[in-house]
Amino acid sequence: MKALDQRVRAEISKFKGHVSLFAKNLDTGASYGFGADDRVRTASTIKVPIMVEVFARVAEGKAKWDDELVLTEAKKVSGSGILLELSDGLRLTLRDAVRLMIILSDNTATNLILDQITTDAVNDRMDQLGLKQTRVLRKVGGGGESRAGMIPENKRFGLGVSTPREMVALLEKLERGEVVNTEASREMLAIMKRQQYRDGIPRALRGVEVANKTGALDRLRSDVGIVYTPRGRIAMAITCDDMPEIIWSVDNPGLLLISRLASLLVDGLSK
Known part of the structure; x- marks a missing residue:
């Protein structure tokens, strides 16, 4: 986990803004957090x-x-x-x-x-x-x-507030069929797998299924989701806030960082 922490911190150190994240391998229980209990603006997540x-x-x-x-x-x-x-x-x-x-x-x-x-x-x-x-x-x-x-x-949170750790906890409950019932949990994840904003967590992950939901504000990008890898189901929640520039494009620095962090978390937490 030390190597993962070093790689994550190296990526975050180059980013202009505030980053909070938490991730967990739902098969092994291995987890990693950076500001995991920060109260963050959710936007659409x-x-x-x-x-x-x-x-x-x-x-x-x-x-x-x-x-x-x-x-x-x-x-x-x-x-x-x-x-x-x-x-x-x-x-x-x-x-x-x-x-x-x-x-x-x-x-x-x-x-x-x-x-x-x-x-x-x-x-x-x-x-x-x-x-x-x-x-x-x-x-x-x-x-x-x-x-x-x-x-x-x-008031400062706008539409909603949560923490990366709690968002991952909700994703884990969904994956384990503990939200409403097994059938409802499965259907909710199926809907998330069909969502059409793919420039964050799924961006660089090829050949794997992802159930996620994104969020975006002028100076914020966030993404919460589960990556279904052969080496484990990796649930993660990443928020990039307080960015100095307003950039409404797929190459927003927050989206690019979320993509890089997602790849690091998948690699670092896989079995």
């Missing part, structure tokens, strides 16, 4: 906990996959996704909204879901899972503020 709450509600009979959500101009928000471009009055199912939220990171779909389930319900579910630091604070763009979002010290 908080959409994984939101998805968890939807699956739990459906399993409990509190919601149905064919529940109808209606798109209106007032509910459209900017940023990632496709619903912003679609017609007022469009009707979509709860299942479709969840898939859009993860696969395209659709911000409008996320808000439509939160209007149905509430931010506080997501956080209560995280409590049940033992994840005390993982919180959705408000809807994308504002509104729907949770109890946690009203705490002054949380």
Whole structure:
């Protein structure tokens, strides 16, 4: 682990910004952290906990996959996704909204879901899972503020807050079938495997399956996911924040660093 630590620190030392990460081989238990318990801005990685709450509600009979959500101009928000471009009055199912939220990171779909389930319900579910630091604070763009979002010290985190260690814990619970039930956990990971932003963790990993969810803000890039290697399932959460330049391209320094760190973590934690 000393060699891995040296290689990770060497990469981070060249980066202009703040880096926090945690990774674990789910087969061997070997793990590595650098700022693993830092409270970090989640950006869109908080959409994984939101998805968890939807699956739990459906399993409990509190919601149905064919529940109808209606798109209106007032509910459209900017940023990632496709619903912003679609017609007022469009009707979509709860299942479709969840898939859009993860696969395209659709911000409008996320808000439509939160209007149905509430931010506080997501956080209560995280409590049940033992994840005390993982919180959705408000809807994308504002509104729907949770109890946690009203705490002054949380305002700086924006949409959500978590730690790399807790995000990996959630991924591990999903992989072990402990979130809602085995079937629901498997389906959530299958959706994550189809998400279309592949410039972070999966970028340089060839021939391996990856289930992940990305996040992006002006000065932040983050990625949480599981890399399914022949030498073990490596779960990781990496956040690169406080970057001095705003660069909205696939060659953002944060994305490039996440890619390099992912390769190091896979190599260093493999059996």
